[in-house]
Amino acid sequence: MAEDSVKLLGYWASPYSLKVKWALKLKGIQYQYVEEDLKNKSPMLLQYNPVYKKIPVLVHDDKPLAESLIILEYIDEVWKQNPLLPIDPHERAKARFWAKFADDKCVPALVAAFSKKGEEQERAVKEARENLKILESGLEGKRFFGGETIGFVDIAAGWIGCWAQMTEEIIGIKLIDAETMPLLDSWFQDFLEIPLIKECMPPQDKLLEHCKESHKKF
């Protein structure tokens, strides 16, 4: 398929556009990448995503799609190689459930731990740890959520390991505890070591600087 039929509008430091990059890479899909300036969003982005006005946006044959998990499922349905979701409907439903859980419950708590202070931060840290522990149960003792190889939930939530580590460094509080969440800790480490995952990551020092800058604003 010609490269210009697939376009990804993203932002270098966004884990949401990173997820889509990972899925495209895993399936060997050629695409054109467009870096958006989030302080000065392009008319193209606003036209393609008038509802949320956010990245990532995937454009395939001039048809735009927004929302990272929806984009991942679309990619999985159009390009069948290296499937992200399993075949069994119950397993698929579980995968969707965990990806949603990570986004709805783990991420907001982590963001609050990053951006709040004092008691509010303490509460957020507690909630983040609890929700990460629950996420760990979704692994069901497997190496990856996808089993022996990575799948939908790994791509949807694996980035959290990296961002949580940066948050820990900046706020000075442990979030992913190898003692209380050994499986989750191993999962994050194994996931981030996978070559194609590593290749797409933004440069770590640049990302850390970026996170530190964001933290100052709070």
Place this chain on the structure above:
Amino acid sequence: MAEEVLLFGFWGSPFSRRVEMVLKLKGIEYKYIDEDFSNKSPSLLKYNPIHKKVPVFVHNGKHLAESLVILEYIDETWKDHPILPKDPYKIANARFWAKFIDEKYLSAIWKSCTSEGKEREKAVEETSELLQFLENELKEQKYFGGETIGLVDIAANIIGYWLEIFEEAFGVELLRKEKFPKLCNWANEFVSVSAIKENLPPRDKLIAFLRNRFGVGNASK
């Protein structure tokens, strides 16, 4: 093979009603258990220890939570009367709107009903903007799903039925016919579909419940 299909729900919840609507649409036999919020059953807590909420769907011992996840599971397992289209782009589009409805509408409607003064004004305006998105998305179709109801119609049950009940219970006007003619039309068509009609909580009972539980004493209009 005898199938065991269970649904834990709450009679007034649009989320558990969504699941019932699809089960009825597809002619699937199921056992329904109504939950009392102030006293959640051990079964509910066992099947949904994470969110401790309804709906919870159990099929041959395998349980699932989250209404939109359940709807897709049902659609993939029982193929009659599909609620998702075949084309991947159209499927993605349907998922987008269903997710958008879940994320934005109920909280905006709720705020419009329960806040006061400037906060209420802001919430009413936000709800209006949200309704405009759906008004535009309907285009010239009878339903969001086209000629027959689909995932988005079912997800939009909040707007199709519950919204008018909130308006009545709390004395707010949100879905005005002059401003949202297509959406109002859609709502009428939606509640007329037999699988939907049979699964709507009784209007007066729900209004009374909302007023009682959320302490709204005043009669409207």
